Amino acid sequence: MTTTIEGLVKRFGQTTALKKIDIEIQDGEFIAILGPSGCGKTTLLRLLAGFDSPTEGNIIIGEKQVSSKHVTLPPEKRNIGMVFQSFALWPHLNVRKHIEFPLIHHQYVPADIKGNTAKRVDEVMNIIDLTELSNRMPSELSGGQKQRVALGRAIAPKPELLLMDEPLSNLDAELRMEMRKEIQELHRLTNATIVYVTHDQGEALAMADRIVVMNKGEIEQISTPQEIYSRPTSPFVANFVGKANLVEGTWDSDHFTPAQYPDIQWPDLGVSMELKKKGIYPVRPEQLRLSEGEHGGIKGRITSVQYQGKEIHYTVQAGGKDWVVHTGILERFELGGEVGLELRVGVGVERGEGVVYS
Structure with a gap:
């Protein structure tokens, strides 16, 4: 399943937030969208999720066109998962219920999972290593455990595309380093296609298969972490990634x-x-x-x-x-x-x- 972004433009009044963005994301690829505040990376993620409509251009997930300037499918009609900066856990649901929720309500849950949700919940609880805490409420969890619940909830229905919006920015430095390894392991175990928005070059370099470096609504460079660091193609990339x-x-x-x-x-x-x-x-x-x-x-x-x-x-x-x-x-x-x-x-x-x- 390939995700294709073609000629994407987004304007807010007289301000152009995105200028002709073209990206092709391969099945199972981990893509990091990297750039400073105001570069357009969150706008791009919102367009991928269906929270906003493009001014121009198209987004195609798999074989399905989900966004154009004429029609935009809402998030619930896209086969995506979301992990937010704020965790966004429900205070009245325990850990297991959080993982179970999308399996009951997500429109695109595969038939084999629909037929045995308990088995899938067990699998995900094992992946995020929270089986022993299945009955804990969010208020009883640490920051890292909350983030693992959010990750588990997002991957449970096996979405075509997993979107992450600066998911580690609210964690302390040591926990961020630990969660990088957790996300890498999750990607290895699930082979999910991930689009990961961050302003932290260390996160992007450590985890991504490819990095999209953005500046002022445009793409400066798309390449592997090694290539971005070693062979920057613009002064901005050279100075932003590695100073x-x-x-x-x-x-x-x-x-x-x-x-x-x-x-x-x-x-x-x-x-x-x-x-x-x-x-x-x-x-x-x-x-x-x-x-x-x-x-x-x-x-x-x-x-x-x-x-x-x-x-x-x-x-x-x-x-x-x-x-x-x-x-x-x-x-x-x-x-x-x-x-x-x-x-x-x-x-x-x-x-x-x-x-x-x-």
Whole structure:
């Protein structure tokens, strides 16, 4: 079952929230819609769910056209599941009743499940690992358990498309990391087709098969997490996913010369053709090496030091620009110290593969 989005446009009065969106989502694929607030990702999800109608364009789920500018099927007439940011659990139903509810009321429940709902409830309770808490009410559950109930309720009727709207944003940092693994495992066990909206690049990189990076209502890039991180095709993607240092200069075949440093040449470690045409070299923070004093290429001064446990984040001011550098904890430099910046040639992109290595 393929989900196809064709030429999708959404306007609210004079404001265009989405501009000609084209995406094809394959059966069983995990797609993350990633972007900052106001980029249009939630609008896109609402259109997929049937909460809004498009101004132009079509949405086709499987063989069925569910949205066009003339006709939009409501959510209950689409074979979809939804997981909300707020969990949206019913306070008067226990865990088991939450899983059972869509099996009784969902229009598209397969016949084999309809004939034995108890068996399907047991299967889902096992998948979300809440069998022993089946009689608990929502008020008796932790945040992670509530999110698992919401996930179980959504997958129970085996929808064609599972939509997730920033489902982890209300959880603390440690629980978010745990729930990432839970969602990945759920995807592996169910092979559901998932569209996952998030502003958190870590979530998208960790879980998705492909990422759709959006900005100002448009798609900037669609690719695998490795390709998005290693070979961004626009300055926005390079800076939004991984916070690259965008260095301007001149490309000459496979070598780059920074504009302010004509004596320095950097090799091509896998920069996309789109950024080469713009005269940009994206340097990830881990691709830079710091050295003491006058040693090393670009001279600068450390203006910020942030200890992060497994690594240290530095800000270095050089040539009127702030450079972000990440080093291991054994490479320590003092705030205010004079340092040299060099490109780590051994840290880049395997040419043609789009994979970061170190």
